[in-house]
Amino acid sequence: MDDQTTQLLSVRNLKTHFYMDEGTVKAVDGVSFEVYQGQVVGIVGESGCGKSVTVRSILRIVDKPGRIIEGEILFRPRNQRSVPGVNEVIDLVKLAPSGKEMRAIRGAEIALIPQEPMAAFSPVYTVGDQLIEAILLHQPVSKREARQLAIEMFHKVGISMPEQRIEAYSWELSGGLRQRAIIAMALSCNPRLLIADEPTTAIDVTTQAQVLDLLRALQAQNNTAIIFITHDLGVIAQMADYVVVMYLGRVMETGPVDDIFHAPKHPYTRALLQSIPSAQSTPRVKLPTITGSIPHPFNRPPGCPFHPRCSDFMADVCDRQTPSLQPVGDRQQVSCFLYHGVEDNS
Amino acid sequence: MDMTSQSDQVLLEVKNLRKYFPIQKGFLRRVMGQVRAVDDVSFYIKEGETLGLVGESGCGKTTTARCILRAITPTSGQILFETQEDEVVDMAALPKGELRLLRREMQMIFQDPFGSLNPRMTLFDIVGEPLLVNGIKDRKERTDRVAELLRLVGLRPEYMRRFPHAFSGGERQRIGIARALALNPRLVVADEPVSALDVSVQAQVLNLLLELQEQFHLTYLFVAHNLSVVKHITDRVAVMYVGKLVETAKSGELFDTPRHPYTAALLSAVPVPDPRMRSQRVLLTGEVADPANPPPGCYFHPRCSYAVDICQTTPPTLEEISPGHFVCCHRAQELELAGIGQAGNER
Numbered sequence: 001m002d003d004q005t006t007q008l009l010s011v012r013n014l015k016t017h018f019y020m021d022e023g024t025v026k027a028v029d030g031v032s033f034e035v036y037q038g039q040v041v042g043i044v045g046e047s048g049c050g051k052s053v054t055v056r057s058i059l060r061i062v063d064k065p066g067r068i069i070e071g072e073i074l075f076r077p078r079n080q081r082s083v084p085g086v087n088e089v090i091d092l093v094k095l096a097p098s099g100k101e102m103r104a105i106r107g108a109e110i111a112l113i114p115q116e117p118m119a120a121f122s123p124v125y126t127v128g129d130q131l132i133e134a135i136l137l138h139q140p141v142s143k144r145e146a147r148q149l150a151i152e153m154f155h156k157v158g159i160s161m162p163e164q165r166i167e168a169y170s171w172e173l174s175g176g177l178r179q180r181a182i183i184a185m186a187l188s189c190n191p192r193l194l195i196a197d198e199p200t201t202a203i204d205v206t207t208q209a210q211v212l213d214l215l216r217a218l219q220a221q222n223n224t225a226i227i228f229i230t231h232d233l234g235v236i237a238q239m240a241d242y243v244v245v246m247y248l249g250r251v252m253e254t255g256p257v258d259d260i261f262h263a264p265k266h267p268y269t270r271a272l273l274q275s276i277p278s279a280q281s282t283p284r285v286k287l288p289t290i291t292g293s294i295p296h297p298f299n300r301p302p303g304c305p306f307h308p309r310c311s312d313f314m315a316d317v318c319d320r321q322t323p324s325l326q327p328v329g330d331r332q333q334v335s336c337f338l339y340h341g342v343e344d345n346s
Numbered sequence: 347m348d349m350t351s352q353s354d355q356v357l358l359e360v361k362n363l364r365k366y367f368p369i370q371k372g373f374l375r376r377v378m379g380q381v382r383a384v385d386d387v388s389f390y391i392k393e394g395e396t397l398g399l400v401g402e403s404g405c406g407k408t409t410t411a412r413c414i415l416r417a418i419t420p421t422s423g424q425i426l427f428e429t430q431e432d433e434v435v436d437m438a439a440l441p442k443g444e445l446r447l448l449r450r451e452m453q454m455i456f457q458d459p460f461g462s463l464n465p466r467m468t469l470f471d472i473v474g475e476p477l478l479v480n481g482i483k484d485r486k487e488r489t490d491r492v493a494e495l496l497r498l499v500g501l502r503p504e505y506m507r508r509f510p511h512a513f514s515g516g517e518r519q520r521i522g523i524a525r526a527l528a529l530n531p532r533l534v535v536a537d538e539p540v541s542a543l544d545v546s547v548q549a550q551v552l553n554l555l556l557e558l559q560e561q562f563h564l565t566y567l568f569v570a571h572n573l574s575v576v577k578h579i580t581d582r583v584a585v586m587y588v589g590k591l592v593e594t595a596k597s598g599e600l601f602d603t604p605r606h607p608y609t610a611a612l613l614s615a616v617p618v619p620d621p622r623m624r625s626q627r628v629l630l631t632g633e634v635a636d637p638a639n640p641p642p643g644c645y646f647h648p649r650c651s652y653a654v655d656i657c658q659t660t661p662p663t664l665e666e667i668s669p670g671h672f673v674c675c676h677r678a679q680e681l682e683l684a685g686i687g688q689a690g691n692e693r
Contacts, residue, residue: 046544174633175371204402206630209615234617238624257621274551276619287549293514
């Protein structure tokens with residue numbers, strides 16, 4: 001229980017913008033959330049909501065012309081620096097993206113399971129070589145020990161015949177095995193925080209179920225915190241403890257998974273949940289829809305980004321001012337004027 | 347609900363369809379083996395009905411759909427289609443030249459709304475092309491028809507002169523649907539039509555497909571891997587595994603009481619969007635069998651937790667175990683399997 005209260009990561013008012021010739025894309029525009037040890041935080045959102053850019057900002061691997069322009073990413077690393085009490089919490093935004101400190105954190109303390117397992121491995125090295133390289137980079141072990149660790153990791157993630165499979169190239173593995181190999185790689189240095197960016201979108205439901213079960217088992221074993229990104233509400237419901245709902249670079253609602261699914265507050269969350277055909281719903285009746293489509297990033301609507309599609313739109317309020325994330329009830333936070341009035345001074 | 351619009355007239359009947367792809371090796375391209383992509387598949391679709399074709403990637407569902415449209419020529423088997431003139435023709439045996447007239451009656455909606463529209467053609471060209479090919483040469487007539495089609499799928503006719511890049515994924519999928527409907531087809535083959543779309547847009551396109559079906563009395567073959575979507579839109583479902591049909595039944599029946607262990611495993615793998623229903627899933631172990639070198643007996647037996655001796659030696663056949671419910675399993679009668687409804691309640 002003590003672990004649950006240890007705050008591992010705190011993202012505060014993060015803004016990552018992309019400066020292009022055509023204009024500025026505010027991919028992430030004021031995102032805040034916390035991750036506690038051993039917790040699974042799910043970030044849901046549709047394409048262009050900034051969920052991937054958020055985690056890439058945490059890892060400091062935002063591609064040019066993107067830049068973090070504001071905000072803090074406070075991370076509590078495992079290995080306290082030699083000066084006690086000073087660097088207990090590090091602001092990742094202040095570190096150089098390719099500096100020594102960031103490289104020590106990336107991979108060892110915060111690991112990533114990328115979306116495309118095919119693209120994540122190099123096709124010209126065996127998966128074992130790539131895994132051993134990662135282990136050697138972060139752990140003081142010999143090459144032979146690293147190889148042993150790699151085989152153990154493969155065994156742990158349920159790859160049969162790990163001694164042989166470690167010699168395979170990524171293109172020789174099936175989709176499920178490749179995904180397991182990626183998970184082995186991400187977990188090889190026993191990170192405190194694992195970021196899974198749509199880890200199951202490219203694979204079949206049966207394999208997806210295996211991978212999700214594996215992630216949950218490993219998470220329970222090592223008490224790793226996970227940030228789980230997906231657009232699939234089913235996966236979120238099965239995996240997450242805490243949910244962050246994003247839309248066009250902003251957090252619409254956050255809360256414990258049960259509240260998000262059974263007492264959603266924000267009109268966007270509600271509409272999203274209603275629009276998915278559920279296995280329980282009556283077949284062949286018309287689904288409630290969200291009108292319109294996601295605006296192009298250059299044409300972000302003023303005010304609340306969701307207002308042109310919102311069923312509870314209030315003229316002169318929602319299109320004029322941007323709501324901020326405020327607590328509603330004990331555990332949820334919502335950014336919507338339905339729940340808290342307009343601030344007087346703004 | 348929709349039962350009234352359905353007749354008992356069978357529009358399409360597929361009999362013992364096979365499509366083998368040869369594996370060629372070496373300089374002389376000698377045939378080393380066969381990939382049995384579709385292996386002895388039989389099913390039918392009634393007029394006005396939606397049949398869902400589901401399975402994991404590589405199970406042959408897309409190949410089946412393509413064979414039906416004769417985009418590829420099947421190795422053997424019959425594809426019996428009832429034409430507008432109440433004639434039954436075998437699509438599989440028809441020479442290429444005679445296909446074109448029939449292609450008016452069956453059209454396809456593609457998965458990728460970005461790859462399936464030519465970026466150099468305007469909407470007028472894209473949607474109007476099937477009209478032109480089929481002899482509507484008068485430009486005015488074509489313009490009117492394209493405008494009508496665009497209105498039908500919820501796009502403004504003024505957009506006719508624009509290029510596809512100006513549209514979002516959902517709108518592009520609507521363009522693809524308009525093109526498919528241009529020639530008043532009776533059978534529409536939709537290959538994963540919503541899997542590339544965002545959740546909030548998916549519902550719009552599903553609703554549109556249902557509306558159009560009602561309005562034009564369309565028959566759909568709906569190929570998909572998302573089982574929640576399939577349950578929502580289909581009347582009957584056919585489940586495929588490694589090129590073979592393992593179970594077909596009415597949607598409700600198949601989802602509530604599946605009789606094939608593979609169907610049950612597939613259903614239990616679907617993540618339910620409700621955190622209170624974190625069910626104990628039936629996890630499949632192992633990998634999908636290789637269609638070039640399938641195991642003996644039932645293809646599913648190495649992964650099946652109910653397998654007995656006979657499953658390893660004798661391939662089961664598709665049998666009707668209750669009216670309209672066909673299962674390809676030796677133990678279909680005795681097994682009690684959980685469907686989607688029960689999986690959650692058990693906990």
